[in-house]
Amino acid sequence: MLEYTLVVETVTLPALVIHGGAGNYLATTSAEQRRERGRRLADIARRAQACMTERARDGVMAAIGDLERDPLFNAGRGSRLQRDGVARMSVALADGAQQRTSAIYNVQDCLNPSELALALQDAGDRNLDSEGARRLMQTLGITPQDVRTPRAIERWRRLVELGETADREAAIGSAGAEAAERAMDAHLQLPADLEDDGKDNRFGTVGAVGCDVHGDIWACTSTGGRGHEPVGRVSDSATPAGNYACPRVAVSATGFGEQIIDLNVCGRIVTRMLDGADLARALHRTFGEVAAHGGLLGVIAIAADGTIGYAHTTEACGVAWCDARGNVHVDAHGR
Numbered sequence: 001m002l003e004y005t006l007v008v009e010t011v012t013l014p015a016l017v018i019h020g021g022a023g024n025y026l027a028t029t030s031a032e033q034r035r036e037r038g039r040r041l042a043d044i045a046r047r048a049q050a051c052m053t054e055r056a057r058d059g060v061m062a063a064i065g066d067l068e069r070d071p072l073f074n075a076g077r078g079s080r081l082q083r084d085g086v087a088r089m090s091v092a093l094a095d096g097a098q099q100r101t102s103a104i105y106n107v108q109d110c111l112n113p114s115e116l117a118l119a120l121q122d123a124g125d126r127n128l129d130s131e132g133a134r135r136l137m138q139t140l141g142i143t144p145q146d147v148r149t150p151r152a153i154e155r156w157r158r159l160v161e162l163g164e165t166a167d168r169e170a171a172i173g174s175a176g177a178e179a180a181e182r183a184m185d186a187h188l189q190l191p192a193d194l195e196d197d198g199k200d201n202r203f204g205t206v207g208a209v210g211c212d213v214h215g216d217i218w219a220c221t222s223t224g225g226r227g228h229e230p231v232g233r234v235s236d237s238a239t240p241a242g243n244y245a246c247p248r249v250a251v252s253a254t255g256f257g258e259q260i261i262d263l264n265v266c267g268r269i270v271t272r273m274l275d276g277a278d279l280a281r282a283l284h285r286t287f288g289e290v291a292a293h294g295g296l297l298g299v300i301a302i303a304a305d306g307t308i309g310y311a312h313t314t315e316a317c318g319v320a321w322c323d324a325r326g327n328v329h330v331d332a333h334g335r
Helices: 031-050 056-069 113-119 130-140 150-161 192-198 257-263 265-274 279-293
Strands: 005-010 015-023 089-095 100-107 206-211 217-223 243-245 249-255 297-303 307-312 316-322 328-330
Touching: 005 279, 015 031, 015 056, 015 297, 015 307, 031 056, 031 206, 031 316, 031 328, 056 089, 056 113, 056 206, 056 217, 089 113, 089 243, 100 113, 100 130, 100 243, 113 130, 113 217, 206 249, 206 297, 217 243, 217 249, 243 265, 249 257, 249 265, 257 265, 257 279, 265 279, 265 297, 279 297, 279 307, 307 316
Parallel strands: 015 249
Antiparallel strands: 005 307, 015 206, 015 316, 089 100, 089 217, 206 217, 243 249, 249 297, 297 307, 316 328
16 A cells, blocks of 8 residues: 655644645656755745735735746646647636635636636636636637647657657656556556656646635645646546635645546545544545555645645655745755
8 A cells, every 4th residue: 555645734824835746756856856846836935925915815826826837837837738739727716715616627828727717716607618718818818828838849749759648757747657657557668768758857736725814715726737648638626626625624636636536635635624623634534545545646735723734645745835934844855
Protein backbone atom coordinates (compact mmCIF):
# COMPACT_ATOMS: atom_id res chain seq x y z
CA MET A 1 0.00 0.00 0.00
CA LEU A 2 1.15 3.54 -0.70
CA GLU A 3 2.31 5.77 2.12
CA TYR A 4 1.25 9.38 2.48
CA THR A 5 2.59 12.65 3.80
CA LEU A 6 0.35 14.70 6.12
CA VAL A 7 1.08 18.19 7.44
CA VAL A 8 -1.35 20.16 9.65
CA GLU A 9 -0.71 23.43 11.50
CA THR A 10 -2.65 26.22 13.18
CA VAL A 11 -2.15 29.71 11.73
CA THR A 12 -3.36 33.25 12.29
CA LEU A 13 -6.21 34.34 10.01
CA PRO A 14 -6.47 35.64 7.38
CA ALA A 15 -4.38 32.91 5.79
CA LEU A 16 -3.93 31.37 2.37
CA VAL A 17 -2.61 28.01 1.14
CA ILE A 18 -1.63 27.33 -2.50
CA HIS A 19 -0.37 24.34 -4.45
CA GLY A 20 1.41 23.90 -7.75
CA GLY A 21 0.70 20.23 -8.35
CA ALA A 22 1.47 16.81 -6.89
CA GLY A 23 3.74 14.26 -8.52
CA ASN A 24 6.67 11.87 -8.33
CA TYR A 25 8.91 14.41 -10.05
CA LEU A 26 12.00 14.24 -7.84
CA ALA A 27 13.81 12.17 -10.45
CA THR A 28 12.77 14.44 -13.33
CA THR A 29 13.63 17.81 -11.78
CA SER A 30 16.75 19.20 -10.15
CA ALA A 31 16.94 20.44 -6.56
CA GLU A 32 17.44 23.98 -7.86
CA GLN A 33 14.33 23.71 -10.06
CA ARG A 34 12.33 22.62 -7.04
CA ARG A 35 13.73 25.47 -4.96
CA GLU A 36 12.80 27.91 -7.71
CA ARG A 37 9.29 26.45 -7.68
CA GLY A 38 9.21 26.93 -3.92
CA ARG A 39 10.38 30.54 -4.20
CA ARG A 40 7.69 31.31 -6.75
CA LEU A 41 4.99 29.69 -4.67
CA ALA A 42 6.11 31.57 -1.55
CA ASP A 43 6.17 34.90 -3.38
CA ILE A 44 2.70 34.30 -4.82
CA ALA A 45 1.35 33.29 -1.41
CA ARG A 46 2.76 36.46 0.20
CA ARG A 47 1.27 38.76 -2.43
CA ALA A 48 -2.08 37.00 -2.39
CA GLN A 49 -2.36 36.99 1.41
CA ALA A 50 -1.79 40.75 1.38
CA CYS A 51 -4.90 41.07 -0.81
CA MET A 52 -7.13 39.55 1.89
CA THR A 53 -7.86 42.80 3.73
CA GLU A 54 -11.55 42.65 2.79
CA ARG A 55 -12.37 39.03 2.01
CA ALA A 56 -10.72 35.67 1.39
CA ARG A 57 -11.92 35.57 -2.21
CA ASP A 58 -9.60 38.42 -3.17
CA GLY A 59 -6.53 36.52 -2.03
CA VAL A 60 -7.61 33.26 -3.63
CA MET A 61 -8.26 34.96 -6.97
CA ALA A 62 -4.96 36.87 -6.83
CA ALA A 63 -3.04 33.64 -6.21
CA ILE A 64 -4.73 31.65 -8.96
CA GLY A 65 -4.34 34.53 -11.42
CA ASP A 66 -0.58 34.64 -10.79
CA LEU A 67 -0.28 30.86 -11.09
CA GLU A 68 -2.25 30.82 -14.36
CA ARG A 69 0.08 33.45 -15.84
CA ASP A 70 3.23 31.56 -14.83
CA PRO A 71 4.35 29.03 -17.49
CA LEU A 72 6.05 26.98 -14.76
CA PHE A 73 2.68 25.56 -13.74
CA ASN A 74 0.08 23.51 -15.61
CA ALA A 75 -2.71 26.09 -15.85
CA GLY A 76 -3.35 29.06 -18.11
CA ARG A 77 -0.04 29.92 -19.80
CA GLY A 78 1.62 26.65 -18.80
CA SER A 79 -1.22 24.32 -19.85
CA ARG A 80 -0.50 21.00 -21.45
CA LEU A 81 -2.00 20.02 -24.80
CA GLN A 82 -4.52 17.35 -25.68
CA ARG A 83 -3.86 14.93 -28.56
CA ASP A 84 -4.94 17.44 -31.22
CA GLY A 85 -2.45 20.03 -29.96
CA VAL A 86 -5.10 22.22 -28.30
CA ALA A 87 -4.93 23.48 -24.71
CA ARG A 88 -8.28 22.89 -22.99
CA MET A 89 -8.45 24.28 -19.46
CA SER A 90 -10.87 23.71 -16.60
CA VAL A 91 -11.43 25.64 -13.37
CA ALA A 92 -13.79 25.81 -10.40
CA LEU A 93 -14.36 28.51 -7.78
CA ALA A 94 -16.21 27.69 -4.54
CA ASP A 95 -17.67 30.07 -1.96
CA GLY A 96 -17.83 28.24 1.36
CA ALA A 97 -20.23 30.57 3.14
CA GLN A 98 -22.78 30.39 0.33
CA GLN A 99 -21.87 26.78 -0.59
CA ARG A 100 -21.83 27.92 -4.20
CA THR A 101 -19.57 26.63 -6.97
CA SER A 102 -19.02 27.99 -10.47
CA ALA A 103 -17.04 26.07 -13.07
CA ILE A 104 -15.68 26.14 -16.61
CA TYR A 105 -14.92 22.98 -18.56
CA ASN A 106 -12.34 22.84 -21.38
CA VAL A 107 -12.14 26.53 -22.28
CA GLN A 108 -9.66 27.40 -25.04
CA ASP A 109 -7.49 30.49 -25.63
CA CYS A 110 -8.04 31.99 -22.18
CA LEU A 111 -5.05 33.12 -20.11
CA ASN A 112 -7.02 33.33 -16.85
CA PRO A 113 -9.90 30.83 -16.81
CA SER A 114 -10.46 31.69 -13.14
CA GLU A 115 -11.86 35.08 -14.24
CA LEU A 116 -14.65 33.25 -16.03
CA ALA A 117 -15.48 31.20 -12.93
CA LEU A 118 -15.60 34.41 -10.88
CA ALA A 119 -17.94 36.05 -13.39
CA LEU A 120 -20.32 33.10 -13.00
CA GLN A 121 -20.52 33.21 -9.20
CA ASP A 122 -23.75 35.19 -9.13
CA ALA A 123 -25.30 33.59 -12.22
CA GLY A 124 -28.16 31.14 -12.13
CA ASP A 125 -26.34 28.81 -14.54
CA ARG A 126 -22.86 28.49 -13.12
CA ASN A 127 -21.32 25.58 -15.07
CA LEU A 128 -20.30 26.13 -18.69
CA ASP A 129 -18.69 23.94 -21.33
CA SER A 130 -16.19 25.19 -23.92
CA GLU A 131 -18.81 26.84 -26.12
CA GLY A 132 -20.43 28.55 -23.19
CA ALA A 133 -17.02 29.71 -21.99
CA ARG A 134 -16.23 31.15 -25.42
CA ARG A 135 -19.47 33.12 -25.39
CA LEU A 136 -18.80 34.33 -21.86
CA MET A 137 -15.39 35.58 -22.94
CA GLN A 138 -17.10 37.60 -25.67
CA THR A 139 -19.58 39.04 -23.19
CA LEU A 140 -16.79 40.03 -20.79
CA GLY A 141 -14.65 41.48 -23.57
CA ILE A 142 -11.81 39.01 -22.99
CA THR A 143 -9.63 38.74 -26.10
CA PRO A 144 -8.74 35.12 -26.97
CA GLN A 145 -5.03 34.39 -26.92
CA ASP A 146 -2.94 31.31 -27.63
CA VAL A 147 -1.71 30.08 -24.23
CA ARG A 148 0.51 27.35 -25.66
CA THR A 149 4.21 27.71 -24.94
CA PRO A 150 6.86 26.71 -27.52
CA ARG A 151 7.90 23.93 -25.16
CA ALA A 152 4.37 22.53 -24.94
CA ILE A 153 3.95 22.62 -28.72
CA GLU A 154 7.30 20.91 -29.31
CA ARG A 155 6.52 18.14 -26.85
CA TRP A 156 3.11 17.55 -28.45
CA ARG A 157 4.71 17.35 -31.92
CA ARG A 158 7.23 14.78 -30.76
CA LEU A 159 4.53 12.64 -29.14
CA VAL A 160 2.52 12.74 -32.37
CA GLU A 161 5.54 11.87 -34.49
CA LEU A 162 6.29 8.90 -32.25
CA GLY A 163 2.69 7.70 -32.37
CA GLU A 164 2.19 8.01 -28.61
CA THR A 165 -1.33 7.90 -27.21
CA ALA A 166 -0.34 9.27 -23.80
CA ASP A 167 2.34 11.46 -22.24
CA ARG A 168 3.62 9.26 -19.41
CA GLU A 169 5.89 12.00 -18.05
CA ALA A 170 2.87 14.26 -17.61
CA ALA A 171 0.46 11.63 -16.32
CA ILE A 172 0.59 12.76 -12.70
CA GLY A 173 1.68 16.39 -12.67
CA SER A 174 5.14 15.90 -14.26
CA ALA A 175 5.20 12.61 -12.44
CA GLY A 176 7.88 10.78 -14.38
CA ALA A 177 7.80 7.19 -15.53
CA GLU A 178 7.76 5.58 -12.08
CA ALA A 179 4.52 7.26 -11.01
CA ALA A 180 2.95 6.76 -14.41
CA GLU A 181 3.33 3.00 -13.95
CA ARG A 182 0.43 3.32 -11.53
CA ALA A 183 -1.61 5.49 -13.85
CA MET A 184 -4.06 4.76 -16.64
CA ASP A 185 -1.36 4.40 -19.28
CA ALA A 186 0.99 2.25 -17.23
CA HIS A 187 1.55 -0.26 -20.03
CA LEU A 188 2.88 2.24 -22.54
CA GLN A 189 6.62 2.09 -23.23
CA LEU A 190 8.13 5.56 -23.05
CA PRO A 191 10.42 6.10 -26.07
CA ALA A 192 14.07 6.49 -25.11
CA ASP A 193 14.34 9.96 -26.61
CA LEU A 194 11.52 11.19 -24.40
CA GLU A 195 13.10 9.95 -21.17
CA ASP A 196 15.41 12.93 -20.83
CA ASP A 197 12.79 15.34 -22.12
CA GLY A 198 10.96 14.92 -18.84
CA LYS A 199 13.82 16.51 -16.91
CA ASP A 200 12.47 20.04 -16.99
CA ASN A 201 10.86 22.31 -14.44
CA ARG A 202 7.17 21.93 -15.23
CA PHE A 203 4.78 21.19 -12.42
CA GLY A 204 1.05 20.52 -12.21
CA THR A 205 -2.48 21.75 -11.57
CA VAL A 206 -2.74 24.84 -9.35
CA GLY A 207 -5.06 25.58 -6.45
CA ALA A 208 -5.67 28.05 -3.64
CA VAL A 209 -7.75 28.01 -0.46
CA GLY A 210 -8.18 30.93 1.91
CA CYS A 211 -10.05 32.04 5.01
CA ASP A 212 -10.34 35.52 6.53
CA VAL A 213 -11.07 36.67 10.10
CA HIS A 214 -14.83 36.64 9.42
CA GLY A 215 -14.84 33.00 8.35
CA ASP A 216 -15.20 33.89 4.66
CA ILE A 217 -13.72 30.79 3.04
CA TRP A 218 -12.99 30.05 -0.64
CA ALA A 219 -11.35 27.46 -2.88
CA CYS A 220 -10.23 27.65 -6.51
CA THR A 221 -8.52 25.02 -8.68
CA SER A 222 -7.31 25.55 -12.26
CA THR A 223 -5.67 23.11 -14.66
CA GLY A 224 -4.48 22.48 -18.19
CA GLY A 225 -5.18 18.76 -17.91
CA ARG A 226 -2.98 15.67 -17.90
CA GLY A 227 -1.32 16.17 -21.28
CA HIS A 228 -1.84 14.29 -24.58
CA GLU A 229 -5.13 12.90 -23.31
CA PRO A 230 -8.07 12.17 -25.68
CA VAL A 231 -9.66 15.25 -27.21
CA GLY A 232 -12.38 16.57 -24.92
CA ARG A 233 -11.26 14.76 -21.77
CA VAL A 234 -12.47 16.71 -18.72
CA SER A 235 -10.37 17.20 -15.59
CA ASP A 236 -11.54 16.69 -12.01
CA SER A 237 -10.58 20.28 -11.18
CA ALA A 238 -13.93 21.71 -12.20
CA THR A 239 -15.88 19.12 -10.18
CA PRO A 240 -16.73 19.02 -6.44
CA ALA A 241 -14.39 16.02 -6.15
CA GLY A 242 -11.46 18.26 -7.08
CA ASN A 243 -12.52 21.60 -5.59
CA TYR A 244 -15.02 22.31 -2.83
CA ALA A 245 -15.80 24.66 0.05
CA CYS A 246 -18.37 24.79 2.82
CA PRO A 247 -18.60 27.00 5.94
CA ARG A 248 -16.13 24.74 7.80
CA VAL A 249 -13.40 24.01 5.24
CA ALA A 250 -12.12 24.61 1.71
CA VAL A 251 -10.21 21.93 -0.22
CA SER A 252 -8.33 21.83 -3.54
CA ALA A 253 -7.03 18.59 -5.06
CA THR A 254 -4.30 17.77 -7.57
CA GLY A 255 -2.99 14.58 -9.14
CA PHE A 256 -4.55 11.74 -11.14
CA GLY A 257 -7.94 13.26 -11.96
CA GLU A 258 -9.85 10.07 -12.59
CA GLN A 259 -8.84 8.77 -9.18
CA ILE A 260 -9.81 12.04 -7.53
CA ILE A 261 -13.27 11.67 -9.06
CA ASP A 262 -13.50 7.94 -8.29
CA LEU A 263 -12.80 8.60 -4.61
CA ASN A 264 -14.67 11.93 -4.42
CA VAL A 265 -11.65 13.17 -2.48
CA CYS A 266 -12.71 16.71 -1.58
CA GLY A 267 -16.22 15.49 -0.82
CA ARG A 268 -14.93 12.91 1.64
CA ILE A 269 -12.84 15.44 3.53
CA VAL A 270 -15.63 18.01 3.70
CA THR A 271 -18.27 15.48 4.77
CA ARG A 272 -16.08 14.22 7.60
CA MET A 273 -15.59 17.72 8.90
CA LEU A 274 -19.30 18.48 8.67
CA ASP A 275 -19.85 15.29 10.69
CA GLY A 276 -17.58 16.61 13.44
CA ALA A 277 -14.02 15.57 12.60
CA ASP A 278 -11.24 18.15 12.78
CA LEU A 279 -9.02 18.76 9.74
CA ALA A 280 -6.23 16.44 10.89
CA ARG A 281 -8.62 13.50 11.42
CA ALA A 282 -10.46 14.15 8.16
CA LEU A 283 -7.23 14.21 6.15
CA HIS A 284 -5.77 11.21 7.97
CA ARG A 285 -8.78 8.98 7.40
CA THR A 286 -9.30 10.08 3.80
CA PHE A 287 -5.67 9.55 2.81
CA GLY A 288 -5.62 6.17 4.44
CA GLU A 289 -8.38 5.28 1.99
CA VAL A 290 -6.61 7.02 -0.91
CA ALA A 291 -3.42 5.07 -0.20
CA ALA A 292 -5.29 1.78 0.04
CA HIS A 293 -6.88 2.51 -3.33
CA GLY A 294 -3.50 3.31 -4.91
CA GLY A 295 -4.47 6.91 -5.53
CA LEU A 296 -1.72 9.26 -6.72
CA LEU A 297 -2.88 12.67 -5.58
CA GLY A 298 -2.68 15.46 -3.06
CA VAL A 299 -4.84 18.15 -1.45
CA ILE A 300 -4.51 21.45 0.36
CA ALA A 301 -7.13 22.58 2.89
CA ILE A 302 -7.98 25.42 5.25
CA ALA A 303 -10.55 25.27 8.04
CA ALA A 304 -12.55 28.15 9.51
CA ASP A 305 -10.88 27.57 12.90
CA GLY A 306 -7.49 28.57 11.47
CA THR A 307 -6.18 25.06 10.85
CA ILE A 308 -4.43 24.50 7.56
CA GLY A 309 -2.95 21.37 6.07
CA TYR A 310 -1.97 19.30 3.09
CA ALA A 311 -1.57 15.63 2.30
CA HIS A 312 -0.29 13.63 -0.66
CA THR A 313 0.48 10.06 -1.68
CA THR A 314 2.86 11.16 -4.42
CA GLU A 315 6.46 11.64 -3.33
CA ALA A 316 6.12 15.43 -3.59
CA CYS A 317 3.54 18.20 -3.74
CA GLY A 318 4.35 21.86 -4.27
CA VAL A 319 2.74 23.80 -1.40
CA ALA A 320 3.15 27.21 0.22
CA TRP A 321 1.12 29.16 2.75
CA CYS A 322 1.18 32.59 4.38
CA ASP A 323 -0.75 33.90 7.37
CA ALA A 324 -1.52 37.25 9.03
CA ARG A 325 1.69 37.18 11.06
CA GLY A 326 3.75 36.93 7.91
CA ASN A 327 4.67 33.31 8.56
CA VAL A 328 5.51 31.57 5.28
CA HIS A 329 5.79 27.81 4.85
CA VAL A 330 7.05 25.93 1.80
CA ASP A 331 6.93 22.14 1.39
CA ALA A 332 10.09 20.21 2.17
CA HIS A 333 11.12 19.72 -1.46
CA GLY A 334 10.73 23.40 -2.37
CA ARG A 335 13.13 24.80 0.25
